[in-house]
Amino acid sequence: MTEPTLAKTYDPKSIEANWYETWLDSGHFACTPESSATPYTIMMPPPNVTGSLHMGHALTFTLQDLLIRYHRMAGRDALWQPGTDHAGIATQMVVERQLAEKNINRRDLGREGFIEKIWEWKAESGGMIHKQLRRLGASADWQRERFTMDDGLSAAVIKTFVQMHREGLIYRDKRLVNWDPKLMTAISDLEVEQIEQKSSMWHIRYRIKGTENEYISIATTRPETMLGDGAVAVNPEDERYQHLIGKMAILPLSNRPIPIIADEYAKMDKGSGAVKITPAHDFNDFEVGRRHDLPLINLMTATAAMESIPEIPTKYQGLDRYDARRLILADLEAEGMLVREEILDNVVPHGDRSGVVIEPWLMDQWYVNAEKLAQPAIKAVEEGRTKFVPERWNKTYFEWMRNIQPWCISRQLWWGHRIPAWYGPDGQVFVEANKDDALASATKHYGKAVELTRDNDVLDTWFSSGLWPFSTLGWPDNTAELKRYYPGDVLVTGFDIIFFWVARMMMMGMHFMDGGVPFREVYIHALVRDEKGQKMSKSKGNVLNPLELIDQYGADSLRFTLAAMAAQGRDIKMSTTRLEGYRNFTTKIWNACRFLQMNCCTRSAAIDLSNVKEPINKWIVSEYSDAIEKTTKAIELYRFNEAADALYHFIWNSYCNWYVELIKPSLNDDDVDAAAETRATASTILEGTLRLLHPFMPFLTEELNREIFASDDLLIAASWPEPVTADEGSAVIELRFLIQLITEIRYIRAEMNVPLSAKPTLHLRGITDLQQRAIDNQQAALLRLARLDGIAPVDSFAKGSARGSVDGMEIGLPLADILDLTAEAARLNKEIGGVTAEIEKISRKLNNPGFIAKAPEDVVDENRRRLDEENTRLDGLTAALKRLG
Known part of the structure; x- marks a missing residue:
């Protein structure tokens, strides 16, 4: 035995940072466009430039890094394209808050001055999440890092907008948007948080025109919007209201007549069966209004105060929407039109960043004809050119894409890609790549030079990130990288952005890349929840911080835990108990390596594993080859939990618990050749196992590879192990039987609380010749590992024997002299x-x-x-x- 060079305990903190710098310096993160190897591409979902690492990030980036490291080792030219998103609203809010601390308003700085402040902030603090990703071990091609506001990507955005406008796919329209009255901008559905809360439903009577005492009752949670009603709708099949269809109802408070219309949107079994239709303040009502050509009455200002328009009585004009609600309800009650108030649970949309209730608001915005763009994207998935994993997400994708609405792409912000549109004196719009081109178009249109005013809005962040798979590769130029790395092999993301990002990349990619899909597969991972299955939130106090977990358990333990729990279609219930278990796994590996070092098992030359002679070595080669096959297949099928399980079972059970234990006596055996073969086998399989484990635990494996094998070669650049073809013979069967037998004996001892010091005799009945030969060949190991005094065949078991069976053979442990059986x-x-x-x-x-x-x-x-x-x-x-x- 020799003194091991490995420390007694594995300390992740002392090695992880050093290894990451070594990888960076080696250049192995970079793709090699000039290579003859088959390319493999993953586009990193660009995190917000304001973001910091959370558990969802930790999961998706762990899985992406695992895939990239595996395919890199498997001989592919791997590109993991990194970058960050400019995150319009989030970034603008961060900088506005910082300025507010200095009593500076962005409007005091002006647009250009404010944007300068944002660029200053980005240079100092932006992209922190990429630094945090390095702690996780992310091996992205950082030299190619892109930002959605880079010059190249900005040029791609401008070209896209101008071309789509000329094709009629981008247009200006007056429609409802999600309006945030605090941030003063339209926001996307993804930025709307649906919050369940107690609400009031007020039942209000509308008098039928031409009658004194005939009414129709409607129910609403938003009585302040009734002043903008365009109609009352009833279901065409509702017999209660057939006689009223076509008549007029008198709108309370404003005394304006509105028609009673028939529309299937009104549900007979919901409320009174009659609903108020307010086209300018409800998305469903907007569609009903279009079908029936109802007026669009915008009741509110950008700050959600009541407008000063003829349709609104003077007493309500200028009031905040909730102040107006209180006064309207009081007046309705005074007029006898308020029937009753009902308390119910209701889902109310809030801005996820402002926290205020969103107002559906009618305004002129820029839109994309998403319905037309969706058709090729739907067909691509139908034909299998892009596949979802798990496949059930196809249904979600199809349902949304087949019912897609016009995509509002303009935002009332200063930070972002400013819309390339200029307006002439009469409002005529000129969409061009730059102001000079716009002026030239305007001069041609008017026959003279005129002043133009640029559109103040910026584009929705999802517009630029929709171009990510090809804009990052140099498009619109036809670069070598674009030809080589587009389309991507897989997109790894969460289900919550199928609609917002995946769908947009599909639409944009197929439109601008000659019908080519942006990725061949989309792996949808589940959510990371707390150990009770609840969604993590600051309000619940159940948020786990991945950086804190890395500090406590090490990056490899966190990575392996996430991979081991990433079963397809099943949310991850994250707990520190699981992390502790996989930290123990790293300790188990470390300790096994120290033992092998002490016994000179790591200094042997590599051996041809297909030609080993010793039964124990034949068995471990078979187990190792099986582990390679299972791990490889599982990774290829995105069954990360199965891959982790195969590795865990092989390393902990087959290699550490059984092989290392079984070879202990033979390492100092008189049979020098057998001992040498065993040392070489143990060493060769350990080296291959470290390669197999590397994509899951990159830091630990690199450290062990260097310390144990004194190798200057990096595992990140090593080849992926291949299964071993060998003639197993009866040796493997013998060893598997021996392990089953020892395991059963250990179960009996544990269940019966047999003391470790006790060594009963093993009684056997019904043994086959093959089983007898296995026991004879492995008797010493059986006695030692099962803690037995001896082995004897019997015709019947003595009273007080604890019994079991292994592969048809009955076994018994006589315990009457060891335990009080009663x-x-x-x-x-x-x-x-x-x-x-x-x-x-x-x-x-x-x-x-x-x-x-x-x-x-x-x-x-x-x-x-x-x-x-x-x-x-x-x-x-x-x-x-x-x-x-």
């Missing part, structure tokens, strides 16, 4: 009674429809988990009692 049976029966009572208690809860309906989802899930645990425990106790006969 007391043991009593203990087991008592525990069985307690567990059975607990199972019945939990089952009564879960079989109670009232409990299932009322209890929070996480509470129900916890009870189901406990029931599974108790049933497993009962199975073990029952098996132990059965062993006593």
Whole structure:
């Protein structure tokens, strides 16, 4: 034995930063466009420039890095394209808050001055998330890092807008938008947070014109918008209202007559069956209004105060929308038109950054004809040119794309890509790449030079990020990188942005890249939740910070945990318990390597694993080859949990627990050739295993590769292991039988609480010749690892024997002289009674429809988990009692 060079304990903090710098210096993160290797491309979903690493990021970037490292080792020319998104609203808010601390308003600086401040902030603080990604081990091609406001990407955005406008795919229209009255801009659906809260539903009577006492009752949660009503709608099949269709109702307070129309939007079983239609303040009502040519009455200002227009009585003009609501309700009650107030649970849209209630607001905005762009993108997925994994996300994609609405792309912000549109004196719009071209077009149009005013709005962030798969590769120029790395092989992302980003990249890519899809596969991962299955949020106090977890457990432990829990279609319930378990895994690997170092197993020359002679070596080669096959296949199919499980099982069980234990005596055996072969086999398989584990645990594996094998070669540039073809013979069968036998004996000892010091004799009945030969060949290992005094065949088992079976052979451990079997049976029966009572208690809860309906989802899930645990425990106790006969 020799003194190992490895420290007694693995300390991630002391090595991770150094290895990352080594990788960067090596240049192995970079793709090689001149290479003859087959390219492999992943486009990094560009995080917001204001962002910081959260658990969702940790999951998606871990999986992407795992894929990139694997394919790089498998011989592909791997490009992981990094970058950040300018994040219009988020970034503008960050800088505005900083200025506010200095009592500076952005309007005091003016547009250009304010944008300068944002660029200054980006230079100093922007892109922090990329620094944090390095701590996770992300091996992106940082030399190619892009920003959605880079000159090249900005030029791509301008070209896209101008071309699509000329093709009629971009146009200006007056439609409803999600208006944030605090931020004073339209926002996308992704930036709207639907919050469930207690609300009031007011039932209001509208008098039928030409009658004194005939009314129709409607219900609304927003009585302040009634002043903009264009109609009352009833279902055409509703017999209650057939006689009213076509008549006029008198709008309370303003006494304006509005028609009663028939439309299927009104549901007979909902409320009174009659609904107010306010086309300018509700998205559904807007569509009804278009169908029936109803007036569009915009009731509010940009700050959500009531407008000064003829349709609004003077007393409400200028009031905030909620102040107007209170006064309107009081006046309705005074006039006897307020029937009742009903309290209900209601989902109310809020701006996710401002926190205020969003107002559907009618205004002129720029739109993309998404319906037309969607058709080729739908067909591409139908034909399998782009595949979703898991496949069930196809349905979600199709449902949204086939019902897609016009895409509002203009935002009332200063930070972002300014819309390349200029307006003439009469409002005529000129869309051109730059002002000079716009002036030339205007001169041609008017027959003389005129002053132009540029559009103040900027483009929706999703517009520029929709170009990401090809703009980052140099488009609109036909670059070598574009030809080589487009389309991407896979996009790894969460399901929440299928609509907002995936769909837009599909539409834009197919339109501008000659019908070529932007990626061949889309892997949709699940959410990372807390250990109870709840969504993480600051308000709940259950947020896990990945950087803090890296500090505590190491990046490799976090990466392996996330991969091991990333089962397709199943949310990840993250807990520190799982992290501790996989930190123990790193410790297990480290300790096994120290033992092998001490026994000179890491200094041997590589051996041809297909020609080993010793049975134990044949067995571990078979297990190693199986692990390579399972891991490779699972990664290729995006079954990351199965890949991690295959590695964990092989390393912890097959290699560390069994192989290392079984070879201990032979390392100092008199048979020099056998010992040499075993050392070489242990060393060769360890080196290959480190390569196999590298995409999951890059830091640990690089450290062990250098320290154990004194190698200057980096695993990041190593080749991926290939399965071993070897003649296994009966040796592998023998070893597998031996492991089954020892495992069963250990189960019996654990279940019966047999002391470690006790060494019973193993009794065997019904043994085959093959099993007998295996026991004879491996007797020393069996006695040592199962802690036995001897082995004997029997015709029948003595009273007081704990029994089991292995591959048809019966075994028994006589325990009468070791344990008080009567007391043991009593203990087991008592525990069985307690567990059975607990199972019945939990089952009564879960079989109670009232409990299932009322209890929070996480509470129900916890009870189901406990029931599974108790049933497993009962199975073990029952098996132990059965062993006593």
